[in-house]
Amino acid sequence: TWLLACREDTPGSFREMLDSYAFDFDGRIKFIYTDKYMDGFLSEIDTTDIDCLITTRLDSDDMLGHRFIELIQDGVRHAMSSKVYDKFIFTFDNGYKGDYENNVVYKCTKENNAFLSMCESNRSGPISKPVTIYVRNHSIIMQDYLSTHNNSYRGWLIGIHGGNVLNKLQKTDPDYKKLIKEISDDIRNSILRYVMVRRTRKDVM
Numbered sequence: 001t002w003l004l005a006c007r008e009d010t011p012g013s014f015r016e017m018l019d020s021y022a023f024d025f026d027g028r029i030k031f032i033y034t035d036k037y038m039d040g041f042l043s044e045i046d047t048t049d050i051d052c053l054i055t056t057r058l059d060s061d062d063m064l065g066h067r068f069i070e071l072i073q074d075g076v077r078h079a080m081s082s083k084v085y086d087k088f089i090f091t092f093d094n095g096y097k098g099d100y101e102n103n104v105v106y107k108c109t110k111e112n113n114a115f116l117s118m119c120e121s122n123r124s125g126p127i128s129k130p131v132t133i134y135v136r137n138h139s140i141i142m143q144d145y146l147s148t149h150n151n152s153y154r155g156w157l158i159g160i161h162g163g164n165v166l167n168k169l170q171k172t173d174p175d176y177k178k179l180i181k182e183i184s185d186d187i188r189n190s191i192l193r194y195v196m197v198r199r200t201r202k203d204v205m
Helices: 012-024 037-042 068-082 176-204
Strands: 002-006 029-033 052-056 087-099 104-109 117-121 147-160
Touching: 002 012, 012 029, 052 068, 068 087, 068 117, 068 147, 104 147
Parallel strands: 002 029, 087 147
Antiparallel strands: 052 117, 087 104, 087 117
């Protein structure tokens, strides 16, 4: 079951649309409308008779790859069968950044990304008090928990837009140098055009 937390002031028209999605998926998706973020979220989690609870971060302006859930579940099964973990982080290190304004997608690599999953097993007994992925900020959570990494699949897309400065391309992104070169070429061409215009005007005068 997917539990998706939404703001309490979500307009009625959007609630109707979201709830229709939940109906289409036969109850496997449930939308929670609350501003008491974690309290409202945790109260809906039923951990009775489950082997593993997986909670995943997803911001509303970002996207998941179409095999994201499948590969997380496969990775968790493998990790649980081969390692003695009660709690651990599963992450896809590789993804994309999407520039919505210019319709451009760039490759991106980030271990402590905003799409981490917390996996909690019942190895040491029932999962009575789940911590979920929100127990720490995603930028530091792997300092406190063991982690398993998938490097073979680009599992997510971060949206680049005016309201989210932190998602701009970074020097560590694989396509950063390519983008800088493109920008540099644009600047160089603009300067050349300016110089040519100035020279032409001087020659005419």
